Amino acid sequence: MKFLLIEDNRELAHAIASRMRIDGHVIEHAENLEDATAFVETGEYDLILLDIMLPDGDGRVFLKKHRAGNLDTPVIILTARSQVSDRIGSLDLGADDYVTKPFDHAELEARCRAVLRRKAGKSQTIFETGGIVFDPVAGVLSVRGENVNLRNRELRLFEVLINAPRQVFSKQKLADRLFSYDEDASENAIEVYIGRLRKHLIPSDLKITTLRGMGYRLDYEG
Amino acid sequence: MKFLLIEDNRELAHAIASRMRIDGHVIEHAENLEDATAFVETGEYDLILLDIMLPDGDGRVFLKKHRAGNLDTPVIILTARSQVSDRIGSLDLGADDYVTKPFDHAELEARCRAVLRRKAGKSQTIFETGGIVFDPVAGVLSVRGENVNLRNRELRLFEVLINAPRQVFSKQKLADRLFSYDEDASENAIEVYIGRLRKHLIPSDLKITTLRGMGYRLDYEG
DNA sequence: GCCAACCTGACATGTACCTGACATGTACCT
């Protein structure tokens, strides 16, 4: 997939871009509306990530023009938490979703996937294996029919793992995905979440395996 | 579901369309009667949203022709509050419902759902679970046989929740559904409604669960 | 046996949330 990222904060932009690249997407990056317009006119994108506050104008103006030009590329707005009213206005202008900063990368990825899936006409997002049912969008997990209340971080962690079962994630990688770019936590925090998540999964056939010095992996069958 | 939106105010049209798209519907948009006629002749729609005042004529004329052509696609009229008499005439012409501007998106969605359900033969619009009976269209809730007077906002909130029980709604998402595009309220407002709604539900087996940092969820069984 | 990596119960902390009370506006009645 090819994404266009319109964001003037370079640090944040790099953080997003590198994460997306890890997922195998191609990212092009514009720092202002002028560049963004040029990009859109010359290239095809599957998704646009748009900041509201930009040095040469309001992102919503760009969005409005974009939609007026009959382009239906999905747009996800990146907005600061304080700009609450922006949010509402943005949806009205034709944005497909919005994410408030600071955000978890996992959340951004989830929303990107959801929007792309919606555009593709598919709607099912639910995982159903090894005695569990998990809907990351609704935020619902049930183990052996019993509903489990995952806390925010546990949920995000589980989503990362179940999206790539049998893959090894280092603690560093998990931390990058769970914490937004301005948060900072020790690696021990990850160990704690893994422990808490394991408890929830005990009745199921899913198991988180520790690979010493390498990381964690989600496995089927106890 | 595929909807046709006939509305000449672009800002409003975009607002409606984007909300509907988030719900997973496909929206096509005509700005005048000529385009609308072309759309209807070439496509199948599950629902038509029709503005009365259009640049090239009266929406009711379109409605009349549409019904004369033996097409039974449900039609919901969008009308300004001042045009009260219009409303009455529209129902006689075969509209299935009407919504007066300005309207909450939640209200529009509710009426869309209601009309679609009615057309699908499931004339049941009434929820009956866990000791409550709820008719969202009439706006009547009774808990354990006792009639409860829900206020407008409480009603809308309850409708959102009961339409997707066990699903988690963030405060932002609820706010977006409860407030129309030009309103703006703090997230605390949502907390207050949740609290008020909870009080009403105490005698029933329905319960609103708080998921810290994530949102709220309607659960069955106290 | 020793060190490092990992696990885990318990706790401090901030923050998300709750709630009673109030200010404001809107609808309805006369």
Added chain:
DNA sequence: AGGTACATGTCAGGTACATGTCAGGTTGGC
């Protein structure tokens, strides 16, 4: 118009819970 009643959103103070850290225990590798 004027008044009353009610719905609605804000605020402040209090509470409870998610979260990350720590310390001491456990495991695994060498």
